Amino acid sequence: xxxxxxxxxxxxxxxxxxxxxxxxxxxxxxxxxxxxxxxxxxxxxxxxxxxxxxxxxxxxxxxxxxxxxxxxxxxxxxxxxxxxxxxxxxxxxxxxxxxxxxxxxxxxxxxxxxxxxxxxxxxxxxxxxxxxxxxxxxxxxxxxxxxxxxxxxxxxxxxxxxxxxxxxxxxxxxxxxxxxxxxxxxxxxxxxxxxxxxxxxxxxxxxxxxxxxxxxxxxxxxxxxxxxxxxxxxxxxxxxxxxxxxxxxxxxxxxxxxxxxxxxxxxxxxxxxxxxxxxxxxxxxxxx
Ligand SMILES: [Zn+2]
Numbered sequence: 001x002x003x004x005x006x007x008x009x010x011x012x013x014x015x016x017x018x019x020x021x022x023x024x025x026x027x028x029x030x031x032x033x034x035x036x037x038x039x040x041x042x043x044x045x046x047x048x049x050x051x052x053x054x055x056x057x058x059x060x061x062x063x064x065x066x067x068x069x070x071x072x073x074x075x076x077x078x079x080x081x082x083x084x085x086x087x088x089x090x091x092x093x094x095x096x097x098x099x100x101x102x103x104x105x106x107x108x109x110x111x112x113x114x115x116x117x118x119x120x121x122x123x124x125x126x127x128x129x130x131x132x133x134x135x136x137x138x139x140x141x142x143x144x145x146x147x148x149x150x151x152x153x154x155x156x157x158x159x160x161x162x163x164x165x166x167x168x169x170x171x172x173x174x175x176x177x178x179x180x181x182x183x184x185x186x187x188x189x190x191x192x193x194x195x196x197x198x199x200x201x202x203x204x205x206x207x208x209x210x211x212x213x214x215x216x217x218x219x220x221x222x223x224x225x226x227x228x229x230x231x232x233x234x235x236x237x238x239x240x241x242x243x244x245x246x247x248x249x250x251x252x253x254x255x256x257x258x259x260x261x262x263x264x265x266x267x268x269x270x271x272x273x274x275x276x277x278x279x280x281x282x283x284x285x286x287x288x
């Protein structure tokens with residue numbers, strides 16, 4: 001007994017001081033004063049720093065917000081002035097509560113509507129964000145923001161990944177931040193239940209490619225940073241999957257039969273993140 005007590009008295013303080021494991025957030029300066037923080041090697045947060053302060057695009061997960069906040073302190077000693085949310089999903093808005101106090105939060109109007117409501121998911125209810133963590137500056141089509149010596153463009157592209165996707169263009173850096181309109185190297189997730197559509201998704205990608213300079217850097221929500229040429233290759237490769245699913249559907253195959261026959265086997269590598277070959281078939285099937 002005495003021995004056990006001794007052991008406990010040694011162990012308890014040790015456990016108490018044990019460091020919580022930190023989230024890996026590899027950080028790269030993509031262009032002068034513009035950083036990509038890759039939260040848990042899964043989701044992008046982009047930070048622009050300068051005279052006026054710090055602006056970030058997306059806030060990662062709720063659970064990684066403290067580590068993200070710390071990392072942002074290494075990138076810039078300036079105060080956080082703006083958060084921009086590219087869309088509603090919790091891996092892009094989850095840090096709003098921890099980081100958003102006293103900060104202006106910008107998003108598409110539908111993002112505020114979504115975050116302001118309680119959401120029932122099966123047995124669970126996800127409560128509305130407190131007001132300070134909801135976007136307080138919203139728009140429906142386009143807006144411009146003069147910050148750190150450049151006129152940042154924010155553009156809504158309807159009905160792609162979700163109904164309220166926005167992209168940002170930083171002209172001084174020649175960098176586009178496109179949120180989940182890019183899952184670099186992978187099949188994208190299309191949130192049909194929240195206004196997404198796989199056909200419009202790639203129409204929006206095409207629009208982006210045609211409307212920005214040919215040497216633009218493209219940062220997506222997931223995966224590596226791309227050149228605009230790589231963005232185009234990704235799009236062209238995935239559009240071929242439309243033809244495959246359409247052809248098989250016209251011959252009378254069901255989605256289940258396509259999965260059994262692995263009609264998208266050629267794109268096997270694209271299925272190794274979040275959306276598998278099977279889920280991509282399910283996404284496309286109703287639209288082909
Ligand atoms: Zn998303």
